[in-house]
Amino acid sequence: xxxxxxxxxxxxxxxxxxxxxxxxxxxxxxxxxxxxxxxxxxxxxxxxxxxxxxxxxxxxxxxxxxxxxxxxxxxxxxxxxxxxxxxxxxxxxxxxxxxxxxxxxxxxxxxxxxxxxxxxxxxxxxxxxxxxxxxxxxxxxxxxxxxxxxxxxxxxxxxxxxxxxxxxxxxxxxxxxxxxxxxxxxxxxxxxxxxxxxxxxxxxxxxxxxxxxxxxxxxxxxxxxxxxxxxxxxxxxxxxxxxxxxxxxxxxxxxxxxxxxxxxxxxxxxx
Ligand SMILES: [Zn+2]
Numbered sequence: 001x002x003x004x005x006x007x008x009x010x011x012x013x014x015x016x017x018x019x020x021x022x023x024x025x026x027x028x029x030x031x032x033x034x035x036x037x038x039x040x041x042x043x044x045x046x047x048x049x050x051x052x053x054x055x056x057x058x059x060x061x062x063x064x065x066x067x068x069x070x071x072x073x074x075x076x077x078x079x080x081x082x083x084x085x086x087x088x089x090x091x092x093x094x095x096x097x098x099x100x101x102x103x104x105x106x107x108x109x110x111x112x113x114x115x116x117x118x119x120x121x122x123x124x125x126x127x128x129x130x131x132x133x134x135x136x137x138x139x140x141x142x143x144x145x146x147x148x149x150x151x152x153x154x155x156x157x158x159x160x161x162x163x164x165x166x167x168x169x170x171x172x173x174x175x176x177x178x179x180x181x182x183x184x185x186x187x188x189x190x191x192x193x194x195x196x197x198x199x200x201x202x203x204x205x206x207x208x209x210x211x212x213x214x215x216x217x218x219x220x221x222x223x224x225x226x227x228x229x230x231x232x233x234x235x236x237x238x239x240x241x242x243x244x245x246x247x248x249x250x251x252x253x254x255x256x257x258x259x260x261x262x263x264x265x266x267x268x269x270x271x
Contacts, residue, residue, distance in 0.1 A: 073248045080261050086117060086180065086242055089257045090173050091266035092165070092230035099172035100145040103179040112141035115179035118216075118240040122182065125215035134207040137185035139193050139236070143176040166232050175220060180240045182217075184208055193236065200235040208238065213250040216243040222255040229256055230266030 078087040081094075083101040090096060106113040109122050129136045143151065148171040155168030175181035184204065185193040192198035199205050209219065220239040221231045241249075241257070254260050 073244060075261060080257075080263065083178065086240070087245070087257075087261070088178055088180070089261060089263060090169075090175055090178065091258065092170070092173060093264065093266050095170075095172045096177060101172075101177065102144060103142070106142055106179055109141070110138050112138045112182065113179065114141045114182065114240075118180055118182075121216040121240060121243070125212065125217065128211065128215065129204070129207055132207060132211075134204055135187035136204045136208065137187050137190075137193075138182055139185040140176065140183040141181070142179045143174060145171045145177060148172075148174045148177055166226075166230075169231070175237075175239055181220065182238055182240075183234075183236045184238060185236065196232065196234070205235045209235075212238055213246040214243065216240050216246050218246050218249055218257075219255070220257070225256050227267065228258050228265045 079085040080087055080089045081097070082088060083096045083098075084103065088096075103115050105116040107116050107119045109119050110126070114122055126136055126138075148169065151174075152164070152168045152170050156164035158164070159167065169175070171177075176183075183194065186199060186202040186204040188204065189198070189202045192202050208217075212219065217238040217240050219235065220237050221229050221234040223233040226232055239257075240246075245260075249255070249260060257263070258265055
């Protein structure tokens with residue numbers, strides 16, 4: 001089980017570091033996304049003096065800048081509340097504003113819609129899997145507010161409200177509405193699609209768990225993180241956040257966007 005960590009302190013910029021360094025669901029529930037790289041944060045600070053005093057100082061500064069690049073990800077680079085942001089965070093307590101938000105740059109990949117910025121990475125991921133002999137499929141991607149309303153109502157009808165709320169996002173709260181989330185499927189065991197535990201054991205799920213981050217996708221509802229994400233784990237639901245953040249999260253052992261951005265755990269707000 002992955003450990004939970006506290007909020008991560010954003011890396012606000014090289015200047016700060018330089019100073020410090022001298023620093024789901026039931027089987028029938030479809031509810032609950034290689035990339036153009038996100039803009040990178042500048043990792044150099046403009047010099048205001050006339051240059052280094054010594055060669056040793058130049059080398060020391062070069063080492064510091066390498067270290068900053070290794071550490072550095074600017075977690076303030078994109079909004080977590082703007083519905084069009086690549087890092088928008090929605091969960092049971094965080095809704096889109098407006099509630100019926102719909103992206104205007106959807107494109108189709110293997111019969112499913114995602115935002116244009118996701119499509120390149122998604123195609124590359126699917127191609128990379130195929131080259132490894134793993135045939136990952138897509139079972140769902142963008143869903144409109146209205147489609148999510150129907151999915152959520154169906155989940156409640158089949159499972160009751162308590163379980164239904166844990167496996168299906170309310171309309172206006174689903175990552176699928178962002179166009180940044182996809183549900184992957186298994187070609188070897190399609191009967192395991194959208195089926196908890198069963199899907200996790202497929203060769204496709206194992207491949208995704210290891211390789212998805214390098215293509216910009218994170219497993220959004222990880223096992224053991226239910227109290228943070230607000231949903232039961234879903235081995236098929238991946239969220240595109242871009243390669244930089246996805247690989248950084250994997251390297252750091254961080255599994256939830258709530259922890260990464262220092263947001264309250266889902267379900268902590270009064271309902
Ligand atoms: Zn999903």
